[in-house]
Amino acid sequence: MLRHEVDSHACPARPVDCMFAFCGCTTKVYRQDLQTHYQTEVVEHLKLAAQALVALQASQKTLADRVQLLEKENSSLKVKLLAYETTPLTPAVAASPSVVTTPSKVQEDDIAVEKARARQKSMSPSDETPSQTPGYAIETGVQMVMQLPSELQPKYSKLMRKPPLIVENLLMDGRIELLRSMQDMLEPQHLDILAIQYAQHAMRLKGDKNYEAVLRDLWGMPSSGGSVKYSASESGRPNRRSGSLSRSGSHPTGLVATATTPQPPPAPLPSEWKLTGDTAADELTRSQHAYPNTPDATLATDILSLCQDASKAAYACLSILEQFTGYVTGFLDFDENLKLVRSMKEILHHAKIQFIKNPAESHSGVLELCDTFLGQLELMDRIVSCKAPIQVQLADFSDANRARSLRDKLVDMQLFDLARDFSVRCQLPLDPVWLAWGMLCLKDRKFQEARDVFKHLLSPIDATKATASPSSTAAMSASLRRANSVSSKSLIDSQRLVENIIQTLDPGFSQLRREMSPPPMRRSSLSPGSSGGGALDSALPGSNVEAIPEMQQQSPRLDPESRGECIYYLETYGSRKTTLSFFMRHRLLDECVNFIARNRVDPEMFVDVVIHFCQQHALLNDLKHSIQKQDPSLVSWKTYLLAACKYFNEKKAFKVLVTFQIFMEDFSRAALTCIKVFLDTTDQSHRLKCLEVAKDYFAEAIRRMRNLPPPATTSSSPASPVANARMLSASQVPPPSPGASTVLSLQDMEKYVDRINVQIEILQWIGPRLASDPLLLAFAKLHPSFDQFTLFGPQNQRQVLAWTLLVANTLLGLRIVSDVLKREDWRDTFRTASFYAVRNLNPSQLNEYLRIIKSASSDEWFDVVISPVIEVTIKEKKNVEEAEKLAAKLTGTEAKIDAFVLLGKLKSAYLLAVKTADVSMVKRIMEEATLINDTATSKLCAKYLELSNQSSTTSTTAEQK
Numbered sequence: 001m002l003r004h005e006v007d008s009h010a011c012p013a014r015p016v017d018c019m020f021a022f023c024g025c026t027t028k029v030y031r032q033d034l035q036t037h038y039q040t041e042v043v044e045h046l047k048l049a050a051q052a053l054v055a056l057q058a059s060q061k062t063l064a065d066r067v068q069l070l071e072k073e074n075s076s077l078k079v080k081l082l083a084y085e086t087t088p089l090t091p092a093v094a095a096s097p098s099v100v101t102t103p104s105k106v107q108e109d110d111i112a113v114e115k116a117r118a119r120q121k122s123m124s125p126s127d128e129t130p131s132q133t134p135g136y137a138i139e140t141g142v143q144m145v146m147q148l149p150s151e152l153q154p155k156y157s158k159l160m161r162k163p164p165l166i167v168e169n170l171l172m173d174g175r176i177e178l179l180r181s182m183q184d185m186l187e188p189q190h191l192d193i194l195a196i197q198y199a200q201h202a203m204r205l206k207g208d209k210n211y212e213a214v215l216r217d218l219w220g221m222p223s224s225g226g227s228v229k230y231s232a233s234e235s236g237r238p239n240r241r242s243g244s245l246s247r248s249g250s251h252p253t254g255l256v257a258t259a260t261t262p263q264p265p266p267a268p269l270p271s272e273w274k275l276t277g278d279t280a281a282d283e284l285t286r287s288q289h290a291y292p293n294t295p296d297a298t299l300a301t302d303i304l305s306l307c308q309d310a311s312k313a314a315y316a317c318l319s320i321l322e323q324f325t326g327y328v329t330g331f332l333d334f335d336e337n338l339k340l341v342r343s344m345k346e347i348l349h350h351a352k353i354q355f356i357k358n359p360a361e362s363h364s365g366v367l368e369l370c371d372t373f374l375g376q377l378e379l380m381d382r383i384v385s386c387k388a389p390i391q392v393q394l395a396d397f398s399d400a401n402r403a404r405s406l407r408d409k410l411v412d413m414q415l416f417d418l419a420r421d422f423s424v425r426c427q428l429p430l431d432p433v434w435l436a437w438g439m440l441c442l443k444d445r446k447f448q449e450a451r452d453v454f455k456h457l458l459s460p461i462d463a464t465k466a467t468a469s470p471s472s473t474a475a476m477s478a479s480l481r482r483a484n485s486v487s488s489k490s491l492i493d494s495q496r497l498v499e500n501i502i503q504t505l506d507p508g509f510s511q512l513r514r515e516m517s518p519p520p521m522r523r524s525s526l527s528p529g530s531s532g533g534g535a536l537d538s539a540l541p542g543s544n545v546e547a548i549p550e551m552q553q554q555s556p557r558l559d560p561e562s563r564g565e566c567i568y569y570l571e572t573y574g575s576r577k578t579t580l581s582f583f584m585r586h587r588l589l590d591e592c593v594n595f596i597a598r599n600r601v602d603p604e605m606f607v608d609v610v611i612h613f614c615q616q617h618a619l620l621n622d623l624k625h626s627i628q629k630q631d632p633s634l635v636s637w638k639t640y641l642l643a644a645c646k647y648f649n650e651k652k653a654f655k656v657l658v659t660f661q662i663f664m665e666d667f668s669r670a671a672l673t674c675i676k677v678f679l680d681t682t683d684q685s686h687r688l689k690c691l692e693v694a695k696d697y698f699a700e701a702i703r704r705m706r707n708l709p710p711p712a713t714t715s716s717s718p719a720s721p722v723a724n725a726r727m728l729s730a731s732q733v734p735p736p737s738p739g740a741s742t743v744l745s746l747q748d749m750e751k752y753v754d755r756i757n758v759q760i761e762i763l764q765w766i767g768p769r770l771a772s773d774p775l776l777l778a779f780a781k782l783h784p785s786f787d788q789f790t791l792f793g794p795q796n797q798r799q800v801l802a803w804t805l806l807v808a809n810t811l812l813g814l815r816i817v818s819d820v821l822k823r824e825d826w827r828d829t830f831r832t833a834s835f836y837a838v839r840n841l842n843p844s845q846l847n848e849y850l851r852i853i854k855s856a857s858s859d860e861w862f863d864v865v866i867s868p869v870i871e872v873t874i875k876e877k878k879n880v881e882e883a884e885k886l887a888a889k890l891t892g893t894e895a896k897i898d899a900f901v902l903l904g905k906l907k908s909a910y911l912l913a914v915k916t917a918d919v920s921m922v923k924r925i926m927e928e929a930t931l932i933n934d935t936a937t938s939k940l941c942a943k944y945l946e947l948s949n950q951s952s953t954t955s956t957t958a959e960q961k
Contacts, residue, residue: 010031011031012030012031012032013030013031013032014030014031015028015029015030015031016028016029016030016031016034018034018037018038018041018045019038020045020048020049022052023048023049023051023052024048024051024052025041025044025045025048027041068365071365072365140163140185141159141160141161141162141163141166142160143182143185144156144160144163144166144167144182144185145157145159145160145166147178147181147182148178155272155274156169156170158276158277159275159277161277162277163185163186164190164194165275165277165282167179167186167190167191167194168194168198168275169273169274169275171194171195171198171303172198172273172275172285172289173272173273174291174299176299176302176303176305176306179306180305180306183306188308188309191306191307191308192306192307192308192309192312192313195303195304195306195307195313196304196307196312196313196316198303199300199301199303199304199316199320200300200316200319200320200323201289201290201291201294202291202294202295202296202297202299202300202303203294203295203296203297203300203320203323203324203343203347204290204291204294204295273285273289295339295340295343295344296343297342297343297344297345297346297347297350298346300320300343300347300350301346301347301350304316304317304350304354310354310357310358311354311355311358311360313350313351313354314350314351314352314354314355314358314366315351317347317348317350317351317354318348318351318366318369320347321344321347321348321351321373321394324340324344324394337384338381338384338385341377341380341381341384342381344377344394345374345377345378345381348370348373348374348377349374351370352367352370352371352374355367355370373394375425376394376397376425377394379397379418379421379422379425380392380394382418382421383410383418386415386418388410388413388415390406390409390410390413392406397425397426400426400428403422403426403428404428406422407419407422407423407426407428407432407433408432410422411432411433411436411437414440416433416436416437416440419433420433420434420437430456431457431492434453434454434456434457435457435492435497437453438450438453438454438457438501439500439501439504441453442501442504442505442565443504445561447561447565450565451568454497454501454569454573457492457494457497458494458497458498458569458572458573459494459573460572460573461572461573461574461575461576494573495574495575495578498569498570498573498574498575498578499574499578501566501569502566502569502570502574502578502582505558505562505565505566506558506562506563506566506582508585558586563586566582567579567582567591570582571595576599576601576602576605577605577608577609579595580592580595580596580601580605580606580609580610581609581613583595584609584610584613584614587619589614589619589622589623589626590626590629590630592610592626593623593626593627593629593630594630596610596640597630597631597636597637603639603640603642603643604643606640606643606644607643607644607647610623611623611644611647615653615656620656620659624659624660624663627641628663634664634665638664641660641663641664642664644660645657645660645661645664645669648660649673649676652680654673654676654677654680655677657673658670658673658674658677661673662697665704666743667697667698667700667701667704668697668698668701668743668744668749669743670697671693671694671695671697671698671701671749671752672694672743672752674690674691674693674694674697675690675691675694675752675756675792677690678690678691678694678790678792679790679792679793682788684763684767687763688760688763688764691756691759691760691763692760694752694756695753695756695757698749698752698753698756699753701744701749702746702749702750702753705746705749706746751819754819755791755792755819755820758791758812758815758816758819758820759790759791759792761812761815762790762791762801762805762812762816765805765809765812766787770787773808775807775808775840776804776808778840779800779804779808783800786800786804789801791816791820795825798816798820798821799821799825799828799829799832801816802816802817802820802821802829802833803829803830803832803833803836804833806829806830806833806837806849806853807833807836807837807840807841807849810848810849810852810853810856811852811856813833814852814853814856814857817829817830826861826864827864830853830861830864830865831864831865831867831868833865834865834866834867834868834869835868835872837849837869838868838869838872838873839872839876846869850862850865850866850869850889853865854889859891859892860892862889862891863890863891863892863895866886866889866890866895867890867895867898867899869886870883870886870887870899870902871902873886874902874903875902880903883899883902883903884903886899887899887900887903893912893916893918894918894921896909896912897909897912897913897918897921897925900912901924901925901928904932906925906928906929906932906934906937907936907937907940909921909925910922910925910937910940910941910944913925914944919945919948922941922944922945922948923941923945925937925941926938926941926942926945929941
């Protein structure tokens with residue numbers, strides 16, 4: 001390959017950039033691996049491309065926002081330029097020694113105004129001669145005079161040489177139709193300038209006489225003999241976002257005030273104005289000119305309709321509106337206030353129509369500006385129409401603090417519709433309006449209206465529910481939703497508001513939390529009234545339970561309508577805990593139960609609120625009745641009832657717990673609870689009653705599990721504890737319901753019944769003898785709490801009872817061993833009992849003890865029992881003859897060998913061990929022989945062990961071969 005072709009050669013082994021390098025991929029691979037790179041890095045390339053796309057979209061949005069901002073600025077500059085060009089031509093009053101000057105800032109503003117007038121004066125056609133005015137000639141003036149009515153021709157004939165003065169004089173007289181008929185003769189540019197100028201005259205207030213005096217009092221302007229004149233600031237520009245015309249001056253009204261010499265009261269306006277062509281006289285006439293009944297928006301719009309440039313006329317309307325920015329309504333008479341606002345609305349409508357006619361201006365944002373101003377003026381119209389003593393000006397809409405103050409005044413005056421629309425227009429939070437409005441509706445018992453209001457502040461607990469806006473139009477609905485989405489999240493605590501609503505409807509609600517909080521619990525015996533246990537109180541006496549003193553407060557009275565409103569707000573917007581607390585406060589158990597079942601309330605909340613309250617106020621039976629009425633099967637309430645049972649069990653409120661377990665038809669758990677009560681009480685008779693009740697409950701559970709018919713009862717036989725606990729009206733226990741549950745198997749329950757029977761026998765046997773039987777007294781000294789030992793206690797308690805009763809009541813002890821103890825515990829129990837028996841019983845009692853065990857147990861276990869007796873007889877009592885008699889009763893080889901070793905008959909023990917080929921026993925015998933220096937027996941044992949090892953080695957070798 002030639003050298004100059006190397007750079008252009010697509011070499012497969014040449015490193016190249018990834019095609020996604022433009023969006024951030026920095027990997028370089030060989031050209032031949034490029035496709036593989038594209039395939040393996042698809043996800044990463046997509047991420048990079050997505051990031052680049054997001055950055056591009058952000059850049060485009062920034063540029064679009066910039067273009068929109070420039071368009072707004074362009075529109076604002078047009079309004080500013082037009083205001084600059086069309087400043088009124090009123091000349092400044094000549095200075096005289098009596099002129100009262102103002103600070104330098106005001107003088108600078110006057111100089112700026114005079115310069116603007118001088119510039120506009122140079123453009124005015126009024127002082128131009130026909131030869132100096134392009135487009136006009138004396139023939140034009142003649143034609144204009146000839147088109148006038150005959151009665152007006154003498155007046156205007158003197159101005160034929162100056163057609164612009166004819167136009168201006170007709171404008172001053174308000175003869176717009178005459179000008180429209182001769183419009184084709186007029187120079188458009190000059191006509192536009194004059195039309196805009198005199199449209200501004202038509203929108204002036206009547207000399208600002210009342211308005212000036214009010215402003216002097218309000219803002220502290222000069223009032224001693226002087227008058228105040230106002231001129232628009234040259235820096236005014238529209239602000240489309242807030243709908244205001246901002247000004248550079250610091251005056252609250254946005255107008256520049258200048259002090260002049262005292263002037264006499266204005267003379268009545270002439271019916272017609274007359275220009276003569278004399279410059280000084282005409283200037284004086286212009287300075288005195290004013291239309292009657294100003295502001296007159298109809299006249300102003302008619303004058304502006306003469307403009308050939310519709311955009312220029314529209315911007316002139318905005319310039320006129322700028323002059324009214326600081327005008328305050330509410331000080332003048334009602335008619336004057338209303339006329340002022342509606343005149344501004346009319347002139348702004350005209351501007352909007354002109355902008356719509358001009359497609360070039362309709363997309364520049366100026367239409368949105370017009371709509372903003374119209375909305376503000378509509379609100380001003382409504383404020384004036386309601387005759388509220390409120391001072392409002394257009395500038396209030398763009399100042400957040402002043403707008404907020406005005407909104408609060410509207411709320412205080414209960415003008416809620418107006419306050420709402422004002423807040424939406426000024427982008428203020430709506431929460432204070434909705435809140436005050438809703439609370440007033442509640443106090444006035446306008447409950448449906450209050451619901452419609454509060455739905456704007458509160459969100460339903462169920463997120464799938466939609467909140468609708470009550471606005472009559474789609475635009476207002478959208479505005480309200482936007483305003484609510486901005487304000488409600490941060491200003492209103494929904495749950496706190498719901499509590500305030502409930503407190504308004506139910507004045508005693510403020511005590512709710514204090515009443516519902518449970519007091520400190522104490523250990524005591526639960527009285528029948530507080531437990532709700534009925535007949536179980538006599539069946540389970542002496543139980544230590546957690547009792548809560550009943551609160552002796554009457555249920556608060558609340559009229560049904562207010563109560564219904566409380567339930568509506570709580571179920572729709574409130575927290576479940578507050579709702580349950582309200583139901584409990586008013587003892588609305590049926591409604592509470594239905595609410596829990598419908599909303600799947602958390603079981604812990606059910607316990608914390610409902611169970612606590614019902615236990616405090618002895619309403620547990622009523623609660624169970626409501627639950628059974630809501631769901632007779634109790635299937636949906638199983639979780640809640642189990643939670644309640646768990647709570648009562650933790651608090652050791654066993655009597656109440658049993659009533660709930662029987663209510664659930666859970667007889668096995670009820671029996672176990674009775675056993676807990678048995679373990680927790682010390683009274684002997686009470687303990688026996690608890691066991692009897694537990695046995696009855698187990699019997700009922702076994703009967704239901706086997707699907708057996710209920711036992712027949714007679715009128716003379718006493719009612720069972722089961723029937724008493726359930727407090728049923730039927731003559732028999734009902735069939736098991738789907739809600740019933742069994743925690744134990746049939747075999748387990750039968751074992752519990754057997755254990756209960758044995759425990760009853762133990763109590764009945766030990767009880768009368770404990771204080772007098774020397775043997776039992778000796779046991780009690782060994783174990784101080786022996787009288788509280790039960791078969792339901794820990795394993796060590798059961799073993800102590802077993803060996804104690806093996807010695808004191810052998811047959812009963814054997815029942816404990818066989819029915820209660822595990823088999824692996826038998827040996828230790830028998831040996832412990834035998835050691836105690838041989839040491840504490842006399843020979844006849846010991847023989848009876850061994851006889852009973854011999855007759856009731858197998859030879860294996862008899863050997864276990866008698867071996868300790870032989871050991872104590874030899875070692876402690878040194879009675880070898882008696883030990884030999886006892887050893888003769890042994891049947892097991894191992895027991896006999898142990899006895900021979902204890903008796904010192906090692907050779908006999910050796911022969912018996914060899915006979916059974918028990919190598920381990922031979923080793924033991926050899927060890928014992930070594931200890932007592934019995935060399936003969938020791939040699940025999942060693943020889944046997946040697947032969948045994950040789951035999952074992954030989955057999956192992958044979959197996960390996």
